[in-house]
Amino acid sequence: ATVTVDGGSGNLTADQFSLVRQGGEDPDPGDSTRYEAESSPAVCSGTIDADHAGFSGSGFCNGDNADNAYAEFTVQASAAGTATLDLRFANGSSAARPADVIVNGSTVETASLPTTGSWTGWTTQTVTVQLDAGANTIRLDPTTANGLPNIDYLDVEQASG
Incomplete structure (x- = not known):
């Protein structure tokens, strides 16, 4: 990728800049791929x-307030192995909104997804999982009737081999 930033004749100040591969193709180990919650192959x-x-992107998943209102991502892995999941969410409620992290049908962890103080207070929680080569389903399944917090995206980084 080539990125050119030109401030013209004036000053240019960049507060933050990052390039993130969007989902849909097999990433190389060590590369991070972003899966936006508002677009396919995600389900809200x-x-x-x-x-x-x-x-980030054009919106976020505002799950129903129910214990069966999930967010699900189909992610690609170039090879079987360990991956780091960075889940970005906002929880403006007064309590954590725990969710089971289910990978390919098996619960691997229950994430607490704590309050972030406001619905615009986005934060990231990291989970380490095992992925199969090819397509993998990662589902966030709330464990209470309060449902999930608002889900922005899932960044997936496979471990370098």
Whole structure:
């Protein structure tokens, strides 16, 4: 990828800049791929909203307030092995919204997904999982009737071999 930033004749200040591969292709180990919650191959049991500033992409998954209102991502892995999942979310409620992290049908962890103080207070929680080569299903399944926090995206980075 080639990126050119030109400030013209004036000053240019960049606060933050990053390049992130979007989902859909097999990444190389060590590369991070972003899967936005509002676009395929992600599935949101709820609505895709854009009313809380600070999200990435064109919106986020606002899951229904129910214990069966999940967010699901289909992610690609170039090889079987360890991967780091960075889940970006906002939880403006007064309590954690725990969710089972289910990879290819097996629960690997229950993530607490704590309150972030506001619905615009986006944060990231990291989980390490094992992926199969090829397509993998990663599902966030709330464990209470409060449902999930708002889910922005899932960054997946396979370990370098």
